[in-house]
Amino acid sequence: MNEKKHLLLISTRQDLIREIREYLSLHFEICEASSVHAGYGVATSLLPDVIIIDKTSLSSPSDIKNISNYKSTHFLSKSWLFLYVEEKDKQEMECEYIGMVDEVISNGAPVSALCEKIINRTYIKSSLSNYWKDCFLGMFNLMAKPVVLLEGNTILAMNDAFKKTFKVGVTESMKLTDFVNVENKAKVQASLRNFSRGKHLKAVTKTSLLLQNNKIRKAKISFSKLSKYTEDQFIMMIDFSGEEIFLNEEVGTASSKVEESFTCNSTHSDFSFTKREKEIIELLCKGYKTKEISSTLFISPKTIEKHRSNIIKRTKSDTILESIIYAINHNLVEINA
Known part of the structure; x- marks a missing residue:
């Protein structure tokens, strides 16, 4: 039904x-x-x-x-x-x-x-369900500011301004949290999920976003549902000048939870691994197994597994491989040839 x-x-x-x-x-x-x-x-x-x-x-x-x-x-x-x-x-x-x-x-x-x-x-x-969505998509690439169409945390489409600003090449399988600081990924993802499935039609907030080469830029962002009946789908518009408000305050209901989540992302502390975590990641990158890492660092395999688990948890990853890729891409470890 x-x-x-x-x-x-x-x-x-x-x-x-x-x-x-x-x-x-x-x-x-x-x-x-x-x-x-x-x-x-x-x-x-x-x-x-x-x-x-x-x-x-x-x-x-x-x-x-x-x-x-x-x-x-x-x-x-x-x-x-x-x-x-x-x-x-x-x-x-x-x-x-x-x-x-x-x-x-x-x-x-x-x-x-x-x-x-x-x-x-x-x-x-x-x-009427898809009327405003159809209107928006018809103007999608005409918008001068970066705009993305989201389904929860997944980016379904991005306009040309977004691709140019964030220097995005491959657009498949990208997440909005790819542009969010690592320590706040889980909170932002949960906030987006709750917003997309909740009763609120909009959210306007300030945050910081990750550009290429790990640069951080402050922005004002606006979320708006295209339809009350299309589950999980909404748009995000970005204004780096921080001066414009895209959504009429009198239209729709606003989600304060999204604002809190992204504001937290603006005030994050610099992320870094501990010395021991860096050592383990560097050895994993060289192909060392748990037993070999244990012999090299003089720590037990059980301790190594605990460090691996912490690394995965702290980077909000699903596997240690994802954590390693993240560490390399963000220059958080030094890999010597």
Whole structure:
């Protein structure tokens, strides 16, 4: 089954709210608001697929005067807006609110008919789920700042500006943590995983990133989900001037956990191996086995295995080979011919 979409219901009628929840809770995450004014704030944060404004419960004309704000707001322009009215007012409302709403529905038909129309609109006909993602990908390489498309920690695509800035040649199987200082890799990876699967739509933070030749450069980075329904996928934009904010503070919900994680990466201490760890890595690079290292350094095989384990853990690697490669690439050990 498809992941649930989002619906905002603006009504004060508990009977209508109950009926809509009964019919649509299987397909939608439903949020409620008691007025058009309050509902607008919820809508700009939630970015729902469907908005239902129940005019039958809003008696005063002033209660609905701000309805034009919804469709004129860029991020809400693709939400499907229903106006639910009294049967006797339907024709008048269609004329009065033309261009402000997508469809006027009367209470002359059962609520089940309204719910069926909503399901049909969002699931059978064109869905909104990938609209913003498609728009973004169409402009991907036109962006002057470095941008990557991520799935969790894995880089799915990078624009030309990113490749040029980070001097990336081979782009396959790259991780965002390849550009993060070693001591913070695990924390950053966990933070990205939680962000991509959580409810937050954005995160803006400052950090330091690794460029080629182990150079470190300060940056302001922005994360944003392309779709609430595409699991794990989001974008990251990088601004090395540190002056711009890419995301409107009023749109979406922000993840403070991502900010904390990357800020920690900015204040990391310089990473280095202990003297004994360097000796072991250097001997491993020369092809020494555990027994030979034991004889050379006059330490037990058990101690060597403990050092190997610590090296793997500290470099956030899966194998000792990965740790060695990392050490060589970052000039953390001296390998004599």
